[in-house]
Amino acid sequence: xxxxxxxxxxxxxxxxxxxxxxxxxxxxxxxxxxxxxxxxxxxxxxxxxxxxxxxxxxxxxxxxxxxxxxxxxxxxxxxxxxxxxxxxxxxxxxxxxxxxxxxxxxxxxxxxxxxxxxxxxxxxxxxxxxxxxxxxxxxxxxxxxxxxxxxxxxxxxxxxxxxxxxxxxxxxxxxxxxxxxxxxxxxxxxxxxxxxxxxx
Amino acid sequence: xxxxxxxxxxxxxxxxxxxxxxxxxxxxxxxxxxxxxxxxxxxxxxxxxxxxxxxxxxxxxxxxxxxxxxxxxxxxxxxxxxxxxxxxxxxxxxxxxxxxxxxxxxxxxxxxxxxxxxxxxxxxxxxxxxxxxxxxxxxxxxxxxxxxxxxxxxxxxxxxxxxxxxxxxxxxxxxxxxxxxxxxxxxxxxxxxxxxxxxx
Numbered sequence: 001x002x003x004x005x006x007x008x009x010x011x012x013x014x015x016x017x018x019x020x021x022x023x024x025x026x027x028x029x030x031x032x033x034x035x036x037x038x039x040x041x042x043x044x045x046x047x048x049x050x051x052x053x054x055x056x057x058x059x060x061x062x063x064x065x066x067x068x069x070x071x072x073x074x075x076x077x078x079x080x081x082x083x084x085x086x087x088x089x090x091x092x093x094x095x096x097x098x099x100x101x102x103x104x105x106x107x108x109x110x111x112x113x114x115x116x117x118x119x120x121x122x123x124x125x126x127x128x129x130x131x132x133x134x135x136x137x138x139x140x141x142x143x144x145x146x147x148x149x150x151x152x153x154x155x156x157x158x159x160x161x162x163x164x165x166x167x168x169x170x171x172x173x174x175x176x177x178x179x180x181x182x183x184x185x186x187x188x189x190x191x192x193x194x195x196x197x198x199x200x
Numbered sequence: 201x202x203x204x205x206x207x208x209x210x211x212x213x214x215x216x217x218x219x220x221x222x223x224x225x226x227x228x229x230x231x232x233x234x235x236x237x238x239x240x241x242x243x244x245x246x247x248x249x250x251x252x253x254x255x256x257x258x259x260x261x262x263x264x265x266x267x268x269x270x271x272x273x274x275x276x277x278x279x280x281x282x283x284x285x286x287x288x289x290x291x292x293x294x295x296x297x298x299x300x301x302x303x304x305x306x307x308x309x310x311x312x313x314x315x316x317x318x319x320x321x322x323x324x325x326x327x328x329x330x331x332x333x334x335x336x337x338x339x340x341x342x343x344x345x346x347x348x349x350x351x352x353x354x355x356x357x358x359x360x361x362x363x364x365x366x367x368x369x370x371x372x373x374x375x376x377x378x379x380x381x382x383x384x385x386x387x388x389x390x391x392x393x394x395x396x397x398x399x400x
Contacts, residue, residue, distance in 0.1 A: 048296060048306070048308070049296050049297070049299065049300040049305070049306040050300065052293055052296050052297040052300060053297055053300035053301060055297070056297040056300075056301065057301075076286055085285075085286075085289075086276055086285075086289050089285075089286050089289030089290050089293065090289050090290065090292060090293025090296070091293060092290060092293075093252055093289065093290025093291060093292075093293040093294045094293050094294055094297050096248060096249050096252050096290070097249070097252040097253055097255070097256040097294050099249065100249040100250065100252060100253035100256075101253060101256065101257075105249070106248070106249040108248070
């Protein structure tokens with residue numbers, strides 16, 4: 001049941017050990033619905049090629065099954081833990097190429113942009129993000145496995161990016177915001193975005 | 201004209217701006233022949249998804265066209281220049297997944313392993329690597345573009361890995377080496393390998 005006017009976003013929180021994939025439909029009035037969520041997991045005991053293949057196959061299956069209009073991927077920073085950053089970057093490359101191969105646009109967002117968008121604070125902890133994801137998607141229990149909430153938060157953050165609640169152009173299209181229509185969360189989001197642009 | 205006994209190796213020197221792809225056939229007596237070489241280039245002006253897609257499409261086309269028995273990819277280190285390491289890792293992830301999808305084994309080698317294997321010195325410069333690649337493959341001119349030589353060196357190094365010249369088990373199969381059969385280049389190679397294992 002996909003409402004005709006909704007924007008479908010597939011969010012990916014890339015990683016070798018846990019790669020979260022979440023799909024949401026977001027209406028023009030910002031109302032969001034959970035479509036599906038999963039975490040692809042491989043262990044360090046498996047060879048790198050098998051691990052990356054598992055991620056590629058899962059992401060491609062989800063892209064083909066849910067046909068999102070846009071894919072949102074967590075932006076990888078080289079400042080991350082050096083022991084994990086390479087695997088995260090390799091996984092993100094696979095996700096981005098898989099979307100591009102299908103002609104689906106890809107957007108990258110930093111963790112603080114995502115946190116600011118869904119909680120109102122760029123420094124929110126994991127529990128706060130999960131609580132807000134549950135509230136926004138009207139879920140009675142937290143998404144399982146635990147890491148799945150991050151992929152959903154990423155998808156929600158992308159859909160709300162640049163949108164004011166109730167504005168006719170809400171739900172993810174790039175649009176100029178009028179300052180008066182901003183909620184505190186949106187102001188933080190704008191600030192985080194501007195900061196990310198300066199940093200990039 | 202692919203000799204029945206030769207090992208075909210496709211080497212990839214991953215990168216966003218220049219991704220080198222080289223294919224060689226290596227006989228059991230270590231004699232090597234150039235099959236093909238290219239460099240896929242994209243500029244920083246293009247969006248990341250278009251750049252990664254160009255790499256994915258080129259690598260997949262070469263895998264399907266030349267059907268290598270093994271793919272050798274340069275091992276990415278997080279100690280690299282932070283502004284390029286993410287793109288290199290993203291490209292390498294795409295290459296590894298593309299090979300794995302086709303059931304082709306993937307081997308990772310460090311730049312010093314490759315230099316030691318083809319030149320006898322783990323610290324050889326680019327010109328020395330290119331000269332040795334030309335000599336080994338009996339080329340009258342240097343491979344073009346310049347970065348293509350690195351992908352060929354990687355493929356050659358992989359094929360020669362663990363092989364003693366003229367030994368019946370040469371040409372890339374994992375095999376125990378007898379110390380007496382080692383050339384100076386192979387000793388350096390063994391040392392570089394052992395060092396990489398300790399470091400990883």
